[in-house]
Amino acid sequence: MAKKSRSIIDSIKEISTNVYNKIMKKKAPELSSPLRSLSNVKYDEKAGYFELLGKTKSRSLTASTVKSFAQTLLMMKESKNLIATNDIATKREMYYISKNWADARFSEQPESDAVMDDIEAMLEVNREQMGFIPEEKGGDIAGKLIVIDVDQDTGKEIKIDCTKFGSGAYSVPSSVEHLKFETDAKFILAIETAGMFQRLAKHNYWKKANCILISMGGVPSRACRRFIRRLADEKKLPVYVFTDGDPYGFLNIYRTLKVGSGNAAHINKYFCVPNAQFIGITPKDITEYKLPTHPLKEVDIKRVKDGIKNDPFVQYYKEWQKALTEMVKMKVRAEQQALAKHGINYVMTDYLPKKLKDSKSWLP
């Protein structure tokens, strides 16, 4: 799936050799990468994520592009070193490393991030494969999963058994490209809030349900999305998503996890989880389970109406159009934890078992 380290180094060498040869022939070298915007994506269920349409932008070396051209090449060199030494750098560190580049140094981090995005798109990899890790951590895991990592000093395999952490959890590292998995779980349950995860983990819900619990902590980080994706792909596991019943849960958390986002379309293929399914809280659940609700704010209603009108994902699925329209009519939202109205462990004894059995109650 992911490009191997060797082939990224090869790509970097190839691109820079082309630049070098052009210069030697006294011709202007060029660097080109896919155009990154919503106007350059489409959604198709078979692919399962927002795909690039193929528009590219090219940058020739001229007097006005000389600095960003140099920066791009220097950052590619840095990436090559990171891969070769099996090291990592955050986006922020990459920015600071440039402070030793004399006139080519970045003056603000957004400049440095934009160059990183360009290289990512140019090489068609995700930046974690280039050695650049996000600042934020991944999710938390509990349940029937053994993660296989490597000790940096000895090179030996380390097996991490996620059934053995009591009320705690395994915290996913910022970069997950090197991890391997062993599991006999039947599915992955991706949970929005740390509080709900804590309840399910403390009560060993994964044992009864034979599953892997993942705490996303709001919109999942890159590391968390990539972890779920790799685990689901390699172990052929279905992914069920359990969020609050609100526009943020539907269109930010779930939609981003499943198909990705518009402004990062060149990397969606690595980060989306196309087989994810939404088990709740659905607008229908709010009525059926008589959940305590909160009124939708104007901005929520606008967000939903925008989604129905403009989001290629919502436009693709009638079920989501219907559910979102229902929510706008009901004018209310409900949280995962609202299930506590029926008893704090009702979510484990009744709600989840019932929902998991009834695939008709899910959303695609």
Add this chain to the structure above:
Amino acid sequence: MAKKSRSIIDSIKEISTNVYNKIMKKKAPELSSPLRSLSNVKYDEKAGYFELLGKTKSRSLTASTVKSFAQTLLMMKESKNLIATNDIATKREMYYISKNWADARFSEQPESDAVMDDIEAMLEVNREQMGFIPEEKGGDIAGKLIVIDVDQDTGKEIKIDCTKFGSGAYSVPSSVEHLKFETDAKFILAIETAGMFQRLAKHNYWKKANCILISMGGVPSRACRRFIRRLADEKKLPVYVFTDGDPYGFLNIYRTLKVGSGNAAHINKYFCVPNAQFIGITPKDITEYKLPTHPLKEVDIKRVKDGIKNDPFVQYYKEWQKALTEMVKMKVRAEQQALAKHGINYVMTDYLPKKLKDSKSWLP
């Protein structure tokens, strides 16, 4: 240190029995708790945290207090049940549980949170001991530590070895009251950013330095602070704090970790880490290590000046007054990751070893 579960149940029984007896005698029952505000705290190095001065507020049962009175008693009952069944509820869940209290139900969560704060202060415990856990998770741990937890189903001890997580980490649960520890580490290193933690964890820095690494992820959560405090107390370990060199790192992250905050003074004694010491980034480090900087914003300068003038912690320590005054003069701040200017692993090969040896370079 912490009140035992048994004695919390006893306190709840005692308070409610008093209320019951007063009512039986046809007298108005009262509930009293410490006044929670900066005007009711003092700082003293021996105690090590913001302490209550002893002002209390009393609430008698009258026509206008009948609802909040009932809510307080009902929530105490809920806490008693949680403790008796070894269960947990988040603040949010507690709010939803009240939806079954008929007329005594809360209409907004802030009401429910305020009642919880009152009970916490009344019983002089932290709410985790009452069975109420925070929504947010604790910190991440890597290094020379074995955490001892209990399996909820079997009641058996589980030993979690934090040297065995590879590039991942042990994620601290929302409530840590029941955890025990084994360690032969020499100190705890509490780190502001997930990115810096990831670098130190990936390179097994804890092995060379013989320490325990803790990622706070910004201002540490209650669970993270309580974890560090309990670990430091029980294993007599020094705590070194490593944050960005900016007002937020000094006065929000470090000061909150070490002495607590003004508006939660009744629980500081459980959450503060009085023996914490600040190893960097100090304003002096910015000059000595020639770090890349960012200009201080007006709001940062105001925050620092306010701190010098009004914060009992800063007023107590001349060293902090001097350091903050220096920063205002320099008009710049620097991040942990700015050390990457000297090479991405300079922080491990040079900065931390040098700083850890030189206690004169620390701040109290």
